[in-house]
Amino acid sequence: MELLFYCLGGLGMFLFSMKCMSDGLQALAGDKLRDILEAGTKTPIRGVLTGTLVTGLIQSSAATTVLAIGLVNARLMTLRQAIGVIMGANIGTTVTAFLIGFKLSDYSLPIVFVGAFILFFCKKEKLTHLGTVILGFGLLFYGMDVMGQGLKPLANFPQFTNLMLTVENNIFLGVGVGALLTAAIQSSSAFIGIMQELAYQGVMTYNQVVPMLFGSNIGTTVTALLAGLGTTLNAKRTSFINLLFNTLGTVIFLPLFIFGIFPFMLELVAGFVGGWDLMNVKMQVAFTHGMFNITNTLLFLPFVGVLDKLVCKLIPDKEEHFDWNVQPKYLERRLMSSAPMALSSASRELLHMGHMASDALEYAIDYYLLRGQDDKTEALRREETVDMLEQAITNYVVEVTQNHDLDRVLSERSHTILQAVGDLERIGDHAENLVELTDYCMENNIEISDVANDGLREMMEAVQKALSDSLLALRNNNALLAREVIDTDDEVDRMEATLRKGHIARLNAGACNATAGAVYLDMLSNLERIGDHAVNIAQIVLERERTAK
Numbered sequence: 001m002e003l004l005f006y007c008l009g010g011l012g013m014f015l016f017s018m019k020c021m022s023d024g025l026q027a028l029a030g031d032k033l034r035d036i037l038e039a040g041t042k043t044p045i046r047g048v049l050t051g052t053l054v055t056g057l058i059q060s061s062a063a064t065t066v067l068a069i070g071l072v073n074a075r076l077m078t079l080r081q082a083i084g085v086i087m088g089a090n091i092g093t094t095v096t097a098f099l100i101g102f103k104l105s106d107y108s109l110p111i112v113f114v115g116a117f118i119l120f121f122c123k124k125e126k127l128t129h130l131g132t133v134i135l136g137f138g139l140l141f142y143g144m145d146v147m148g149q150g151l152k153p154l155a156n157f158p159q160f161t162n163l164m165l166t167v168e169n170n171i172f173l174g175v176g177v178g179a180l181l182t183a184a185i186q187s188s189s190a191f192i193g194i195m196q197e198l199a200y201q202g203v204m205t206y207n208q209v210v211p212m213l214f215g216s217n218i219g220t221t222v223t224a225l226l227a228g229l230g231t232t233l234n235a236k237r238t239s240f241i242n243l244l245f246n247t248l249g250t251v252i253f254l255p256l257f258i259f260g261i262f263p264f265m266l267e268l269v270a271g272f273v274g275g276w277d278l279m280n281v282k283m284q285v286a287f288t289h290g291m292f293n294i295t296n297t298l299l300f301l302p303f304v305g306v307l308d309k310l311v312c313k314l315i316p317d318k319e320e321h322f323d324w325n326v327q328p329k330y331l332e333r334r335l336m337s338s339a340p341m342a343l344s345s346a347s348r349e350l351l352h353m354g355h356m357a358s359d360a361l362e363y364a365i366d367y368y369l370l371r372g373q374d375d376k377t378e379a380l381r382r383e384e385t386v387d388m389l390e391q392a393i394t395n396y397v398v399e400v401t402q403n404h405d406l407d408r409v410l411s412e413r414s415h416t417i418l419q420a421v422g423d424l425e426r427i428g429d430h431a432e433n434l435v436e437l438t439d440y441c442m443e444n445n446i447e448i449s450d451v452a453n454d455g456l457r458e459m460m461e462a463v464q465k466a467l468s469d470s471l472l473a474l475r476n477n478n479a480l481l482a483r484e485v486i487d488t489d490d491e492v493d494r495m496e497a498t499l500r501k502g503h504i505a506r507l508n509a510g511a512c513n514a515t516a517g518a519v520y521l522d523m524l525s526n527l528e529r530i531g532d533h534a535v536n537i538a539q540i541v542l543e544r545e546r547t548a549k
Contacts, residue, residue, distance in 0.1 A: 006150025013143030014190055018060070018096070020136025025057045026338055027129040027407060044304040047084020048091070048297060055092025061188065062223035063337060064089040065242050069227050070334030073235035074345065079311070082238045083304050086245060087297040090217065094290040096140075096189040100196050101283035105145035111138030125407045144197055151194070152201040164208045171211045171258060175250060178215025188220035192289055196282040209285055214254055214292070217246040227334055237311045244311060249296035266291055328352075328389060331396045339404040346397050346417050350424070353389040354471040354537075356382050357424045360431040361467060361530065365460050368438045368523075379435050386428035393421050412547070416540045420474070423533040427467065430526040430533075437519050437526075446516050449506065455499045456523060462492050463527045466534040473538055479545040485538035492531040496524050 055064040068085045071077035077085075104111075115135030119128055167174040182191040195212055198204040221243040228239025256262040266288060270276040279287060300307065330348040335341040363379035366372065397414050400406075406414065440446065448456070466488040473481040500521065507517050 003150045003153050006146055008150075010143045010145070010147025010150060011185075011190065011194070013139050013146060014193060015187065017136040017139035017143055018187070018189060020132050020139065022058045022060060022063070022136075024129045024132030024136060026340065028126065028133070042081070044080070044084040044087075044301055047081055048088040048301065051085035051088020051090075052092040053088070054085075055089040056095045058338070061089040061093035062186065062220055064092065065221075065224040065239070066227040066334050067338065067341065069224060069231065069235050069238045070332040070341075072238045073231045073334065074330045074332040075232075076330070076348075079234045079237050079241075080304060080308050083241055083245075083307055084301075086238070086242050087301065090246065090293040091290070091297060093189055093220075094286065094293055097192050097196065097286035097289045098283070099137075099140065100144060100193050101280070101286040103280065103282070105141045105148075108138045108140075108142035108145060112142060114138070125409075129407070144193060147194065148197045148201055151198050151203055160203070164204055167211065168205065168208045171254065174208065174211025175215035175218070175254065178212030179219035180215075181212075182216040182219030183222040184219075186223055188216045191216045191219070192285065196285045199281045199285055206281060206284060210257055210288060211254070213285065213289055214250045214257075217292070218243070218250060221246055231334075233315065233317065237315050240315060241307060241311045244314075245296075245300060245307070248300070249292065252299070253292055253296065262292075265295075328392045331392055336400060336403065339400055339406055339410055342400045343397070343410060343413050343417065346393055346400070347413070349389065349393050349396075350417055350420055351471065351475055353386060353393065353421065353424050354474070356385045356389065357427045357431070358464075358467050358471060360386060360428050361434075361464060364431040364434040364438075365464070367435055368441075369457070371438070371442065376435055376438070379431060383428040383432045386425055390421050390425040394418060416543070420537050420540055423536045427530050427533050430530050433526045434523065437522055441516075441519055444515070446519055448516050448520055452499070452503065452506070452520055455495070455502065456520070456527075459492060459495045459499065459524065459527050462488055462495065463530050463534070466492060466531050470534040470537040473541045477541060477544060479541055482538035482541040486535055489531040489535045492528060496528045499524055 051064055051068075054067070055061050058064060065086055068077065068082045068089075072079060072082050112135060115131050115133070115138055118131030119135055120131075122128055122131060167177065178191070182188050185191060192213060195204065195209045195216075199206060199209050221239075224239045224242045228236045231239075253262055256265075267276040269291060270279065270287060276284065276287075328349055329352050330345040332345055335345050360379050360382035363375045363382060367375035367379055397417050401411070401414050404410075441448070466485050469481055469488065470485045472478065473485060503517055503520055507514070
């Protein structure tokens, strides 16, 4: 019972420490995580470096792979780009094993104190995130130390020693055990950490650990395979290629280990960093883990195109009936584990919604000017999409805010997304109103004078410019363009006042009837309100500028 408590308690601290480090590092990285993934995958080599860096930051190859699947599913990354990221993720996950290789358990409690002190007594958000990372770092080593106390007595259990002898004699059994146990605890880092501790306590030999290490690389792909369920075709391929890559690596390196070639390679390379025999067994396991993943990546990197074609053959194309213009494009639930990534996805979806609202306005104006039924159909279709996206984005952002303890920057971003969503939804409503007013004119044979139409057309153009500029300013965070939107809206307001006065003058002169005048004034009102909502969107950009200062 004591052995069980120590093992479970130590494992619990280890997993918690990994989460602390991951959450803290992600919060420190913020949008840089998204920028790294999006900008660093243009070539396979850059994809490998990106996957390594991101996994080093979030301390989980499975999490990086799931993020890659989410980006592929959202059409933000191609399958070919994701292959490089997955290769790099396998290298990045070895960082934890190397950290464990340094025997820092004697300093774990002071490190925990420093992290807790920063976390609870520093007010700056960046420092509190740093404190979370340091706290997790200390708990990592303390958890391993506690786990070691529980694992050490296993050396006296005949059943366990007999099992390890069986594993050593049947190397394929070791691979299977490693794959199953890693899949069960959903963390290759945790499993390899346990193996390092077992080897350090003398419970297992190095030769017994290595087959399980190979198996853990296969078992860790289960998380990604589950994440691939219910996704697009290329996202499914991405999850499968992770399994394919790690399995092929094991198939290649297992015989090399059996015949002593891989151990010889390890000792040869270790000679450049101090020598194999000078390493403790924890570091030897970490070094083996790192060399396996680095060499496997170097081996397959020239064949990224071949892997791409192979997985496309194994999972062939099928027709996907999905209209990406009228559905959420970027609200990928697999990105919700990272609040910055999730809110970035919501921001992208917001721009998608903005383009739908802008299209709705354009079709509504064309319907009034040209009276084509296709324009009416498209305007109403876009307005329905805007309504759907408003609900989807709101639910997505609210769920992110409920599931994460957001810092000030992320909290403000979630607020501005919801604010802009409301403005865009109202723009869609006003576009629908313009369609209904046009229908009323057609059904009742109402004609608006050429003079009035000329002014109305000029105001329509100005409103369209204000909306398109506000969306462009939001996309590029362009404060100068946002100020131009405000100037354009001031001009729209002056137009609206001038056109109203002109209408009243025509009405008094008998050049316009009251029914046509009511429709005309309603159109002016709807256009003026669209301009106001465009200004609200521009104000978000200006508020960001003020906050940055």
